[in-house]
Amino acid sequence: MPLLKDKEWRLAFKFVAMFFLFLLATHLVVTLAPIISLFIIAVLFVYCISPFVNFLVEKKIPPFIAAGIVTLIMLFMIFAFFYMLIPTILKEFNQLTRYVATDFRQTLRIILQEIEELDSIFNFTFSDNLEQFILENLNRLPYYLQSLFVKLTSASVTVISHIWTVLGLLFLIFYLVQDLNRVKQNFTRLFPQIYHKDIGHVLNVIDGKVGAYIRGNILRCSMVGILTWIGLLLIGMPFSLILGFVAGVLNVILYIGPIIATIPAVLLSLTPTSPNPLLVLAIYIVVQTLDAFVLSPMLLGKAVNLRPLTIIIVLLIGGRLMGALGVIIAIPLTATLKVLLFHYYLKGRNLDLL
Known part of the structure; x- marks a missing residue:
């Protein structure tokens, strides 16, 4: 009986300690934001x-x-x-x-x-x-x-x-x-020697996926913004530069962003001095078709390989927690989490949770 009580006290102490550590970590994150x-x-x-x-x-x-x-x-x-x-x-x-x-x-x-x-x-x-x-x-x-x-x-x-x-x-x-390679080496040395090769492999996979996604996405969104600006400029659409800029920035938000970017352009095209709304809409459709079938496969490939629903959810969470920066880093962080989950928990199982 005393032994059982001792185990219960230890378990309770662990839970309390973990709770206070969580509060401390949250406080530090907020303070050092x-x-x-x-x-x-x-x-x-x-x-x-x-x-x-x-x-x-x-x-x-x-x-x-x-x-x-x-x-x-x-x-x-x-x-x-x-x-x-x-x-x-x-x-x-x-x-x-x-x-x-x-x-x-x-x-x-x-x-x-x-x-x-x-x-x-x-x-x-x-x-x-x-x-x-x-x-x-x-x-x-x-x-x-x-x-x-x-x-x-x-x-x-x-x-x-x-x-x-x-x-x-x-x-x-x-x-x-x-010092990027040295930083990775020093991080690996924090763990026992037996895990060095395994951790090095995981870091390389994360480095490849996150790096490819960030570089590819910057280039992809820049191309979408430039193509939208040129297309609107050629048909005589007013405010083509700002509309192209908005299209490029919002293209970071997959699936939802391009739709949001199209709305102001179509609304502005309803004025008599603007081009036909259908022509403006056609520009956006052509650019997004190029993005979907040429730019994304060529520049992103399967860099993150996340489900559309997962992408939308993590973008909403990231935006809520950290604003614009949260939207930018949400997908790379989720891709990192997926690599860690697959490597340490789902390896050998036919599961794809994200």
Whole structure:
């Protein structure tokens, strides 16, 4: 009997200890969230540029110099992006705000009048509810767009003003990218010698999957954004740059993102000065078809090999927990979890849970 009581006390103590450790870990994550976010961003950049550093190292260039060259090129590209593209997008966004408050409002009123005529013919009351809903949201829309414009502008200024954070991020990327193999080796040494080969294999698989997904996705989304911008520009669609930018950014969110990106373009095309809505919709369909059958298989392949439902769920969870950064890292983290689950728990079983 005393022995049984002793076991129960030990089990209770373990549960209490685990609970307090969980609370402590949660507190640390919340407290250190800015530093953790900075480290995650650095790791994402490292995965993007590490193949270029490895290529230079293979050409007999010392790792320190190779990392410096690639980091400087990356810095130049980021600076060029902010200097050339962001001001143009912000300017176009400001014009869009004024456009919604004038031309777009008039177009919607014309559409509502047409719906009212159909209601009178078929004796429906659909237009009353629709008109109330549209006018309520339409009055708020310019305010929301203006608020978003202010946030985007202040975000750009914040990035520039936090120069020390940016420099810290660059140095972190620089040292991580040249010592990536050493970091993996040191991590492996934390475990007993018997597990070194196994852990090294898992790290290589994760490295390949996550790296391929991040690099492929950046290139894929950039191509989608550029193709959308060019297509809309050729048919004379106003605000083609900002619509292309939105299409590229939202393309990160698989399945849902492209649909969300299409909606504002189709709505804006309803105005008299815009191209035919069907033509605008055709541009988006063509670009997404190219993405589905050419870009995704070529650039992503089966990098993560996750089910569509899993992808949607983890994107929602990631967005809820960490916002935009959570959406970006949700799929690579889930792919990592899948590798670990398969290697240590599901190996040899015909199961595919994710």
